[in-house]
Amino acid sequence: MHQVTLLDKTSKTEVNQCLDxxxxxxxxxxxxxxxxxxxxxxxxIEEYTFCVFNDNLCxxxxxxxxxxxxxxxxxxxxxxLSDGAxxxxxxxxxxxxxxxxxxxxxxxxxxxxxxxxxxxDKSRKAFYKLGFEDFFSSTKASKRIRYNHPxxxxxxxxxxxxxxxxxxxxxxxxxxxxxxxxxxxxxxxNKYAITCEKSQAYLKWRLDDTTGSYKIYGxxxxxxxxxxxxxxxxxxxMLYIVDAIYNQEMKYLNQLLKYxxxxxxxxxxxxxxxxxxxNFKGIKKMLEDNNYKxxxxxxxxxxxxxxxxxxIPYSELENMHYMRIDKNE
Numbered sequence: 001m002h003q004v005t006l007l008d009k010t011s012k013t014e015v016n017q018c019l020d021x022x023x024x025x026x027x028x029x030x031x032x033x034x035x036x037x038x039x040x041x042x043x044x045i046e047e048y049t050f051c052v053f054n055d056n057l058c059x060x061x062x063x064x065x066x067x068x069x070x071x072x073x074x075x076x077x078x079x080x081l082s083d084g085a086x087x088x089x090x091x092x093x094x095x096x097x098x099x100x101x102x103x104x105x106x107x108x109x110x111x112x113x114x115x116x117x118x119x120x121d122k123s124r125k126a127f128y129k130l131g132f133e134d135f136f137s138s139t140k141a142s143k144r145i146r147y148n149h150p151x152x153x154x155x156x157x158x159x160x161x162x163x164x165x166x167x168x169x170x171x172x173x174x175x176x177x178x179x180x181x182x183x184x185x186x187x188x189x190n191k192y193a194i195t196c197e198k199s200q201a202y203l204k205w206r207l208d209d210t211t212g213s214y215k216i217y218g219x220x221x222x223x224x225x226x227x228x229x230x231x232x233x234x235x236x237x238m239l240y241i242v243d244a245i246y247n248q249e250m251k252y253l254n255q256l257l258k259y260x261x262x263x264x265x266x267x268x269x270x271x272x273x274x275x276x277x278x279n280f281k282g283i284k285k286m287l288e289d290n291n292y293k294x295x296x297x298x299x300x301x302x303x304x305x306x307x308x309x310x311x312i313p314y315s316e317l318e319n320m321h322y323m324r325i326d327k328n329e
Contacts, residue, residue, distance in 0.1 A: 002059070002095060004102040007037070007049040015039055017058035018051050025085040035210040036083065037063060043208075044201030049083075050102060052095055059087040060095035064103055066112060068197035070189060071312055075197070079107050081117030097126040104130060104304060113307040118299060127302045135303035136317045141241075141292040145264045146271040156268075163265040173259050176218040176226065178203050184218070184226050188245050193316035207231070207242075214242070217259065219252040228252035232260055239264050241275035245321070250286060257290050281318040 008014050019033045034040070037049050046066040051058050064079040081103070086095050107115055116135055119127050146156045182200040189195050198206075207214045212235035219228040228246035230253070232239055241260060246253040264270040273292075284294060 002052045002054065002093070002098065004050050004052055004099055007051050007061075009037075009039055009041060013056070014051070014053070014058070017053070017056070018049060018061050021058045021061055021085050021087060022083055026083075032210050033083070035205075035208055038205070043205035044199075045205045048106070050099055050106075052099065054090070057087070059090040060099055061085050062096070062099040062103060064107070064115070066110070067202065069194065070192075070197065071194050072316075073190065076113040076307070076310060077111055079103070079110075079112050079115045081115060081119075084117075084119075084123065096123055097130065100126060100130055104306070108306050113305070113310040114312075115304040115306065116301050118301050121299075124299070124302070127304075130304070132302040132304045135301040136314075136320070137296050137300040140295050141275045141287045142295070143261065143264075143273045143290070143292045144271070145261070145273065146268075148271065159265060160268045167262045167265065170255060170259055170262075172220045173217055173255060174220065176216050176229070178207065178216065180218065180226065181216045181229055181231070184229050184247075185245060188247060189321075192319065192321040193313065194320040196321075212240075217256055219246075219255045219259075221252070228256055230256040230260060232263070234267075234270075237269050237271045239270055239273045241273065244275070244283070250283065253283065254286055254290070257286065261290065 007018055019030055019037070019039075022033045023030055036047075038045060038047055047063060048066070049061060049063045052060040061083065062081065062085075063083040065082055066077060066079050068075050069078050070076075081100075084096055084099065104115065115132075117127070117132075146152075146159065179200060182198060182203055185198045189197075207216070212233045214231060214233045217230050217232065218226040219230075221227050226247075227249060228244075230244050231242040233242050234240075239260060241257075244253060244256070260273060264273055275292075287294060
């Protein structure tokens with residue numbers, strides 16, 4: 001009988017077996033999983049990794065990251081499902097379903113109101129069987145900067161040589177610290193019907209440079225006060241807009257959006273800018289005016305309600321300020 005246990009992070013053997021399974025299943029490097037599962041416990045986040053071991057081999061694992069969602073001004077704890085993997089030799093034994101069922105019970109005892117995740121086509125059947133329901137589909141904004149097609153080499157060369165001539169200096173945009181970002185978000189979060197908490201401790205974990213280089217930019221007004229913030233990650237040949245928030249005037253966010261395009265133009269290796277972290281109803285026109293294409297980002301997320309008193313206004317999901325709480329841009 002396979003038993004589900006909480007990963008013992010003081011056991012080097014257990015940790016290595018779990019991370020080896022994840023690396024063999026998804027790649028991304030051991031440093032990534034050491035960060036994400038807070039193996040050294042240096043970050044102030046709440047996460048739990050569950051494993052099934054057989055003869056000193058980790059044959060299945062599933063992680064949850066617990067955070068707080070603020071819904072209509074009311075905070076509630078939720079868990080994000082992440083990093084679910086099963087060893088190739090132990091598939092079709094119901095191990096993922098067993099882990100998922102254990103997580104549901106575990107969260108019930110941890111004052112968690114709901115669990116959500118995405119899952120692939122194969123795992124969604126197990127989600128539905130255990131009571132998960134469709135939640136929301138996030139929106140993707142994408143802007144092409146350069147092209148891989150051979151016929152576009154001339155355009156790319158022109159952009160590399162002359163693109164910088166069209167870029168104007170933006171003196172009111174500066175890189176800011178995580179502390180400033182966290183403070184600005186705290187002052188803005190009540191404007192959103194639905195949003196996730198972003199404490200300073202959480203952001204230090206979330207924006208660690210394990211899988212890419214993150215920069216936090218602020219747009220300042222004439223009084224040198226921050227009016228908008230944009231978090232940008234560079235990874236290989238892509239820029240990702242991880243978060244985008246503004247105070248009252250959208251023009252400051254628009255300045256940051258143009259600044260991000262300038263960054264992509266100046267870096268000849270960048271081919272595209274992506275953002276899949278917000279439902280863009282409030283800023284959709286601004287994105288389209290800046291030549292972003294808007295589309296749905298894959299399958300819907302799945303929701304499992306634990307607290308029967310938990311209510312979410314589905315009519316407000318389009319206005320949800322959503323940033324992935326893990327690192328999968």
